[in-house]
Amino acid sequence: MITGYRAFEALTYLMLISLVVSRLIEHLSFQDIIEWAILWIIWDLSWSIAGSIRWEGFSYLYWPFSSARLAIPIFFFLALLLTKRKILKYVIMTFSVLSLSNKIFFGIAFGLLGFYYGNIKNKGWLLTLGLITAISFFIWGDVILENTLFYGREGIGMEYTSGRDKIWEVSWDAITKKPLFGYGFVAGETNIIYNSFTGAISTHNFILSGLIGTGIIGTIPLIFYFINAFRIATSKVFKRSKWKAAFASTIIMAVVVSLTAPGVGFRVYGSWIPVVLVITLISGIKFKAVQELNL
Numbered sequence: 001m002i003t004g005y006r007a008f009e010a011l012t013y014l015m016l017i018s019l020v021v022s023r024l025i026e027h028l029s030f031q032d033i034i035e036w037a038i039l040w041i042i043w044d045l046s047w048s049i050a051g052s053i054r055w056e057g058f059s060y061l062y063w064p065f066s067s068a069r070l071a072i073p074i075f076f077f078l079a080l081l082l083t084k085r086k087i088l089k090y091v092i093m094t095f096s097v098l099s100l101s102n103k104i105f106f107g108i109a110f111g112l113l114g115f116y117y118g119n120i121k122n123k124g125w126l127l128t129l130g131l132i133t134a135i136s137f138f139i140w141g142d143v144i145l146e147n148t149l150f151y152g153r154e155g156i157g158m159e160y161t162s163g164r165d166k167i168w169e170v171s172w173d174a175i176t177k178k179p180l181f182g183y184g185f186v187a188g189e190t191n192i193i194y195n196s197f198t199g200a201i202s203t204h205n206f207i208l209s210g211l212i213g214t215g216i217i218g219t220i221p222l223i224f225y226f227i228n229a230f231r232i233a234t235s236k237v238f239k240r241s242k243w244k245a246a247f248a249s250t251i252i253m254a255v256v257v258s259l260t261a262p263g264v265g266f267r268v269y270g271s272w273i274p275v276v277l278v279i280t281l282i283s284g285i286k287f288k289a290v291q292e293l294n295l
Contacts, residue, residue, distance in 0.1 A: 001187075002184075002186060002187040002190070003184040003185045003186060003187045003188075003213075006185060006186040006187070006267045006268075007185055007186075009267065009268050010267065010268055010272075013268050013272075013273065013276070014276060017273070017276055017277050017280050018280060021277075021280045021281055021283075021284040022284065024036060024281070024284065025284040025285065025287065025288040030243075030285060030288070030289070031082075031084070033281065033284070033285060034078060034082045034083055035083060035084070035085060037075060037078060037277075037278070037281055038075065038078065038079060038083045038085060038088050038089075038092070039088070040277075041068075041071060041072060041074075041075045041092065041274070042088055042091065042092070044068055044071050044274075045067055045068045045071070045072060045091075045095065048067040048068040048071075049061075049064050049067045049068075052064065052067060065094070065095050065098035065099045065100070066099055066101075067095065068095070069095075069096075069099040069101050069104065070257065070261050070262070070263070070270045070271040070274070071271065071273070071274040072092055072095045072096050072099070073096045073099075073101070073103075073104040073107050073108075073253055073257060074250065074253060074254055074257060074271065074274040074275055074278050075092055075250075075274070075278065076092060076093065076096045076104075076107070076108065076111070076250075076253060077111055077114065077245075077246045077249035077250045077253060078246055078250055078278070079092040079093060080093060080246070081118075081122075081242045081243075081245060081246040081249075082242065082243065082246050096108070102260075103256060103257055103260040103261055104257075106256050106260070107252070107253040107256040107257055108253070109133075110252050110253075110256055111249040111250070111252045111253040111256070112125075112126060112129055112130075112249065113126070113248075113249075113252060114233075114245055114246075114247075114248030114249030114250070114251070114252050115245045115248075115249065116245075116248075117234050117240070117244045117245050117248045118240065118241065118242055118244055118245025118246075118248075119240050119241055119242060119245070121242075122242060122245040164204050164205075164260070166197075167193065167196075167197060167200055167203055167204060168203065168204075168205060168208060170192070170193070170196045170197075171189075171192070171193070171203045171205075171208045171211075171212055172208070174192045174212055175208070175211045175212055178215065179211070179215055179216055180215045180216055180217060181214070181215040181217055181218075182210075182211060182212055182213050182214045182215035182217075182218065183212055183213065184213060185213040185214055185218070186213060186266060186267045187213075188212055188213055189202060189203060189209055189212045189213050189266065190202075192212060201262055201269070202262040202266045202269075202270075203266075204260055204261055204262060205258075205259050205260065205265075206222065206258040206259060206263060206264050206265035206266070207219060207222075207223065207259070207265070208265075209265035209266045210222045210223075210265040213265070213266075219265075222264070222265055225264075225279075226251070226254070226255055226258070229251050229254070229279045229282065229283070230248065230251045230252075230255075232247075232282060232283050232286050233247035233248045233250065233251045233282050234247070234248050235286050237286055237289045237290055237293065238286070238289070247282050247285075250278055250282065251279070251282070254271075254275045254278060254279065257271045257275065258271060258275055263275055264276065
């Protein structure tokens with residue numbers, strides 16, 4: 001029952017997002033589509049802040065940067081490279097960094113690799129930041145890790161991941177017992193995680209969620225969903241431009257967040273909507289670009 005309901009829910013949201021994107025690519029320019037996406041995430045952030053104020057009072061505004069932290073980072077590179085709304089760019093970047101979320105730091109670090117697909121300027125930034133990072137790690141490696149990727153943790157390593165290592169261990173043990181078809185989309189995962197961890201809501205990893213819920217049979221298409229998204233983001237139709245770099249970096253960020261937080265592979269929650277929305281937007285922009293080239 002739960003599996004059927006959650007599957008219908010996911011399909012409904014996917015259809016709604018696809019409909020919205022189809023309207024956008026039909027009526028807006030490429031730049032306006034990006035600006036719409038930036039305005040959407042600001043709208044989502046505003047509601048997240050409003051909800052937190054409702055429950056915690058205005059004292060929440062003292063440090064509101066944890067708001068929408070599973071959604072904001074997905075749009076980090078679109079804001080950094082593509083939007084012309086500078087104030088909104090800085091809002092998104094500030095909330096992403098000051099959320100002090102390890103997954104976001106990982107996403108930014110790996111996402112910079114997407115600059116390889118950009119123009120000379122993007123590659124220059126990648127080379128410069130790469131050299132600075134390499135030298136910094138050589139001199140202050142542990143200090144940098146403690147204050148970025150493992151900020152607020154007791155140490156450095158997979159055992160210091162807010163309990164994710166334990167959740168992943170239990171999840172993998174369950175997967176090995178029913179690897180082919182899993183335990184049922186959402187329902188199986190919820191049952192296994194709830195029985196082992198109080199307050200945990202998912203495996204916090206889209207591959208493990210897929211394997212528990214639908215087994216190898218269902219996880220293979222899920223993995224190809226992200227592979228195909230990256231292929232679209234780095235399509236030749238975008239040439240060597242900041243657009244290509246922004247899209248590649250965005251997909252990398254989406255993968256990192258999906259590997260460390262609730263989202264795709266699980267029910268419509270957490271990073272699900274922003275990840276699916278941004279992948280659909282990039283796909284729609286590519287479709288529009290191909291159409292215009294063929295006119």
